[in-house]
Amino acid sequence: MNANEVSYFSMLSLVFLIVPVVIINRKLSININKKMFYSIGRMVIQLSLVGIFLQYIFNINNPIVNFSYLVFMIVVASFSTAKSCDFQIKKFLAPLILAFIIPNAIILLFFNTFVTRLDNLFNAQYMIPIGGMLLGNSLSGNIICINNFYKAIKQNKNKYFYSLSLSGNKIEALTPYFKNAILASVSPTIASIETIGLVALPGMMTGQILGGAIPLTAIKYQIAIMIAILITRYFSAILSILFTGFKAFDEYDTLIV
Amino acid sequence: MIQFKDINLSFDDKIVFENFNMNVLEGEKVLLSAPSGKGKSTLFKLMLGFQKADRGEIIFDSKRLEKSNLAYFRRNIAYVSQDVDLRNIKVWDLIDEIFSYKYNKHIKITKEKIMNVGEYLNLPADIIEKEVSQLSGGERQRLGLMICILLDRKVWLLDEITSGLDKEMKEKVVDYVSKQEKTILIISHDKIWSKNDVVRVEEW
Known part of the structure; x- marks a missing residue:
């Protein structure tokens, strides 16, 4: 095999x-x-x-080492997000790490427990590639989400202010921008789920088939991972806005990034 | 009711306000009159906390503008901005959203109520079915005023709400605004406002 x-x-x-x-x-x-x-x-x-x-x-294959490696990847992803969103590292690294680590760790452990049913949840053979796939996807998702959110507010500064004057509440005034950003972040994933397998075999399946797995097994994994990717990306996007949002506005609700 | 005390503000090297003072009493209608670039619109933004003064304070209902009072300022002031900065969605959805905000929820909005105000302002009957981008400048201004009327807050800040209207409509709006029992600050280049004897002109 x-x-x-x-x-x-x-x-x-x-x-x-x-x-x-x-x-x-x-x-x-x-x-x-x-x-x-x-x-x-x-x-x-x-x-x-x-x-x-x-x-x-x-x-x-030591659980602690494996998990540390995952954390290391998450820190790298957070740096890379901060950089592509022009965020100050010092201020935004911690919120970004949290936005990555919470959904990624939960979904990954869930996946390993209920989908692949591993005895050792931290088995490197599963944890690292699957964690990497989830993380890679939430990385691109978060960059889209954050850029979309803050750019929209900057470009529509007066509209945002007007909403603030109507509502008096930052959360209410920001909700439309929040919704749009989440949408922008998960739409590509939903689109790729829709057409998957028709145009090209996805990387994970290809790898498994080359590795000797039968296509039916490969397909099950692929379906499971696509759903896991979508969920991770979704929650990671939401958290990335929530956590960075605390530091991105001043006490008068004005955007300061 | 509203006091600007020793406001100082400059952008880069340009001084906009230097020890600026102004008092507005309850129920007054005040027309702000100053050359362009002298911070009329900025004054509105200062009151709503969208712009911070370098120095000085703003008092409204004996509350000083600061973080803890910010919501009070924003929730008791109805603001119609110069370009009526509405997001581009269907007018009805927009109104529905505005009146679903927690602080505005107590105001019951019906299509009938909107029609009534809309009719007075000469807005087309099908306006609530249109998208904001389909409206003309004058329609947007009147829509902004309509939202302001429906919000029924005690202070109104009106920034150039008549510039895109024809003469007859201008008169109607001025007449309507001057009869309100609200405290209203007006920015406008239309002479018609200063001709109204209810309106006090504040020049600088």
Whole structure:
């Protein structure tokens, strides 16, 4: 039930196929050869390090280490969110970490308990890839959600103020922006759930099938993970607004980010 | 009832208010008259806490504008902004939303009530079925005024609510506003306001 091992030599053989790409690029003066090799090189180094590291973690398979690795990924995701949303790290890192860790940890443990029914909930083989998928999705979801929310308020400053004058309550005045942001965050996931499998096999299924699982098993996992992704993304988006919202407005309810 | 005390405010290098003082008594109708850029609209924003003064204080019903009183200010002041900044949804949904806010819930809004006010303001009968973006500037201004009327708060801040109206409508609105038992602050370039003898003109 294992995939055919890929030897280093056979991996190198792919490089031969890049040669014509390089030549054509040069002839047509498409200026991407350098960039292409840089990114391939970077990928090789990055993935090698991750591979070695994961191999090591899988070998010890210690619950605390596994969970710490997940937390580490969450901190990285929070940094990356803060950066792409132009947030001050110092102020917003903690709320973002909370917004990631609560739904991701709960859904992941739920998944491992009731879907995959693991004896060891913190088994690296499940926790890390599944946690990674959930997290990756809430990462893009939160970035969309946060950007959408704060940009809309900034662009519609006067409308927001007018609502504030009508309501006198920040929460009520912000609700429409909140709804829109959540919608923007989960819509892509709902759309991809709708068309999944028709255009391309999703990565998880592909991996499982290559790993030797039968398609029916792979499909069950895929369905379960898609639902888990949707739920995680949804709650993570809500929390990301709630938690950052405490620090993003001043005492007069004016946006200060 | 409303007091501005020694307000100082500047944007970048531009001084907008320097030791600005103004008193408004209960029930007064005051037209704010000053050249453009002298902070008329800003004065409204200061009162609602959308803009903070560098120095000075604002008193309303013997309450000082600060965090703990902010909600009192916002809930007892009805504000019609210059561009009537309404979100683009159906007018009825908008009104429905506004009157579902906790503080406005006690006001019972019926389509009939809206029609009545709308009719006085010459708004088309089907306006509640339209989207905000479909309204003309003048219709938006009157819609803003209508919401303000329905909210029935004790202080009204009206920022250029007649600029897009024809002469007849301007007169009607001025007449309506001047007869209210409310405390009303008005910003307008329309001469018609200052001709009304109920309206006190405050110049700076």
